[in-house]
Amino acid sequence: MDYFSGRISDLIEQLGSLPGIGRKTAQRLAFHIVSMPEEKVKKLSDVLIETRRNVRYCRECCTLTDAELCPICSSPKRDKRVIMVVETPRDLAAYEKTGKFTGVYHVLHGAISPMLGIGPDDIRLKELMRRLEGDVQEVIIATNSSLEGETTAMYISRLIKPTGIRVTRIASGVPVGGDLENIDEVTLLRALEGRTQL
Amino acid sequence: MDYFSGRISDLIEQLGSLPGIGRKTAQRLAFHIVSMPEEKVKKLSDVLIETRRNVRYCRECCTLTDAELCPICSSPKRDKRVIMVVETPRDLAAYEKTGKFTGVYHVLHGAISPMLGIGPDDIRLKELMRRLEGDVQEVIIATNSSLEGETTAMYISRLIKPTGIRVTRIASGVPVGGDLENIDEVTLLRALEGRTQL
Numbered sequence: 001m002d003y004f005s006g007r008i009s010d011l012i013e014q015l016g017s018l019p020g021i022g023r024k025t026a027q028r029l030a031f032h033i034v035s036m037p038e039e040k041v042k043k044l045s046d047v048l049i050e051t052r053r054n055v056r057y058c059r060e061c062c063t064l065t066d067a068e069l070c071p072i073c074s075s076p077k078r079d080k081r082v083i084m085v086v087e088t089p090r091d092l093a094a095y096e097k098t099g100k101f102t103g104v105y106h107v108l109h110g111a112i113s114p115m116l117g118i119g120p121d122d123i124r125l126k127e128l129m130r131r132l133e134g135d136v137q138e139v140i141i142a143t144n145s146s147l148e149g150e151t152t153a154m155y156i157s158r159l160i161k162p163t164g165i166r167v168t169r170i171a172s173g174v175p176v177g178g179d180l181e182n183i184d185e186v187t188l189l190r191a192l193e194g195r196t197q198l
Numbered sequence: 199m200d201y202f203s204g205r206i207s208d209l210i211e212q213l214g215s216l217p218g219i220g221r222k223t224a225q226r227l228a229f230h231i232v233s234m235p236e237e238k239v240k241k242l243s244d245v246l247i248e249t250r251r252n253v254r255y256c257r258e259c260c261t262l263t264d265a266e267l268c269p270i271c272s273s274p275k276r277d278k279r280v281i282m283v284v285e286t287p288r289d290l291a292a293y294e295k296t297g298k299f300t301g302v303y304h305v306l307h308g309a310i311s312p313m314l315g316i317g318p319d320d321i322r323l324k325e326l327m328r329r330l331e332g333d334v335q336e337v338i339i340a341t342n343s344s345l346e347g348e349t350t351a352m353y354i355s356r357l358i359k360p361t362g363i364r365v366t367r368i369a370s371g372v373p374v375g376g377d378l379e380n381i382d383e384v385t386l387l388r389a390l391e392g393r394t395q396l
């Protein structure tokens with residue numbers, strides 16, 4: 001990369017170290033950035049460091065936020081008695097986009113994975129259990145439909161059951177618009193097992 | 199996006215306004231960035247603004263650099279008598295990766311496009327012509343194989359021919375490893391026209 005000057009190479013290298021940004025994208029981004037108005041780059045640079053500096057876990061749901069409570073936990077419109085458990089803030093975002101869920105969330109920041117050495121103490125489970133001491137009617141487990149997600153769902157449901165709180169799991173099956181012939185066998189079997197009466 | 203806090207939403211929005219970064223990638227990047235060590239984010243933030251502030255055109259070849267001369271133009275190993283004309287610094291990078299070109303470059307920063315209202319004066323052509331007053335033996339035109347790239351190549355070759363300097367154009371044809379049945383007809387015809395004796 002010595003054909004670019006030191007600073008541009010630096011920028012390309014740093015952008016390229018971000019997840020999902022390959023060498024070519026990093027180059028395209030770098031050249032776009034150096035041709036942006038300086039004040040826009042200043043703004044981007046500032047928001048990066050400002051956001052990082054001020055980010056913290058929401059006191060209630062553990063999502064990433066810059067206040068003590070995230071916008072959802074501090075909203076009076078949300079039903080605090082229904083908690084949806086997700087693995088990441090991005091999963092929270094995915095469900096928020098549906099606009100239909102009126103409860104609150106709990107973000108685990110990961111899933112139990114014996115393979116990767118991630119145990120129940122490495123995700124925000126204690127914080128979830130503490131919340132259940134309040135007035136909670138239902139915990140909807142919306143961890144991923146992967147081995148780790150399923151393991152985590154199982155573990156949490158066993159942990160909660162003795163408290164008498166209703167524990168549910170989001171359905172697993174064929175995605176809407178999905179073409180049966182392109183769907184893997186495990187999903188097809190799940191869809192079959194989870195069939196409902198019409 | 200009000201389900202994320204203000205700063206995180208800001209960051210996602212700003213990342214999402216970069217070329218090739220969609221909403222989901224922006225989200226993934228933002229959450230990755232807020233979980234990075236603060237000093238790494240500081241470094242990224244600094245390199246962004248520092249690079250932007252110090253970037254300029256190389257006095258010779260017009261590529262983007264942070265010194266008066268880019269590393270290629272200031273290298274004693276490069277043959278200044280052979281100039282390859284490219285549209286962007288990324289095209290320069292593509293040829294540098296081959297490791298085989300020992301001449302120097304000239305970066306036009308665009309191509310002539312009547313459609314987009316980009317004329318010969320809007321790209322770095324005057325700078326190229328000025329360079330030809332020195333000791334130049336060959337100008338290799340490596341603009342893209344698009345309508346704009348071809349128009350630009352044609353325009354430049356007509357401009358240079360009266361000077362007696364050799365003007366060449368990189369070959370157009372079937373890419374190496376390319377599967378004939380998947381290649382568009384224009385390329386196939388070009389490959390036929392450009393056939394060479396075996």
